[in-house]
Amino acid sequence: MVAVGILPKDIAIYAVPVVTLMLGLLIGYLAQRSGYCSIGGFRDFYLFRHTRLLSGYITLILASFAGYLLFWFIIPSAMEGFLWANTNGLFTAIPGAPGGLSPAAYFLFAIIPGLFIGLICVYLGGCPIRQTVMASEGNYKAAWFFVGMCIGSIIFAAWVSGAVVVLMKLIGFGV
Amino acid sequence: MYTHMSDQSGSEHTGQSHRDWMRHPAFLGALIGILAAFTQALLISAGGPVAYGFCVACHTRDLVNGLTNIVAGTHLALAPISANAVLPVMSIVGVLIGGYIAAKKSKEHKIRKGTNLEYAIYFLAGVIVLQLAMIFGGCPYRAALRTGYGDLSALAFIISMAAGVIVGAYIMLKWAEREEA
Known part of the structure; x- marks a missing residue:
């Protein structure tokens, strides 16, 4: 549809x-x-x-x-x-997520990144939008964070997204 | 240290002005929520996914990968809405310009430099946070939108993120106490 x-x-x-x-x-x-x-x-x-x-x-x-x-x-x-x-x-992926994985995998995809994003961002002193806004205020550290996100998006599309799915299937979360 | 931390998050903005309500985070929260829903109602014909009105990580990914695909002719993955449209979503460009205008107008624009080590840490953190956000399928903002859309895994992400923040803040509190001692 x-x-x-x-x-x-x-x-x-x-x-x-x-x-x-x-x-x-x-x-x-x-x-x-x-x-x-x-x-x-x-x-x-x-x-x-x-x-x-x-x-x-x-x-x-x-x-x-x-x-x-x-x-x-x-x-x-x-x-x-x-x-x-x-x-x-319950816990099915929203469209755009890779297919062929069990609901448990998507639940892990939610809680593990959540925990680490919380840990990392509290150390940096702000979530991604706060970093982006601070970059526009003239904060060089936040600007480097934004550059990291830009480079990271190419890295993710090129290698990481495929690797994560292969890894999850390898450890038994395939359907 | 704590004053420094709350400076960064802007908690010091409690000054009185006739447009104080505009400066309250709850106003922006309500606005993003309603406008994200409106944007989806307006633009969903161009492509999915749902609950995609605003997301810092996904929209950065769409912008970078979309422009890279146009310029370099690659086929990096991006959301259908950006792949189908003439240009990818531009909200991050808007955030950068909007933040710059607001900072200039209120004379809060100030170059703040760090050390090379800090730049390296922030760069690396940016790369890692984006990988994590993409594995989940959204930054904290899209998690909120997805929760509003009725997606329970996004609610699990928010609870888990809150736990991560509490653990991280606790560790930083201990570090600070050790430095003072």
């Missing part, structure tokens, strides 16, 4: 870079003003019981649910598989 949105495909392929650029500009501007950070939210709450940044992240989860729910009522064809766990089963 092909999902159908508000714009027809011929227009949407031109609208993608424009709309996402506008969205990015708005998010970047407000993220700089507010110091928005997901890792920082959990860290500040744990260390100082500050809820300011954490409220931003919790609001994001709730607002995205509200937003998807709203547009699911307005234009159901665009919200394919909404309420994912209910429509597609």
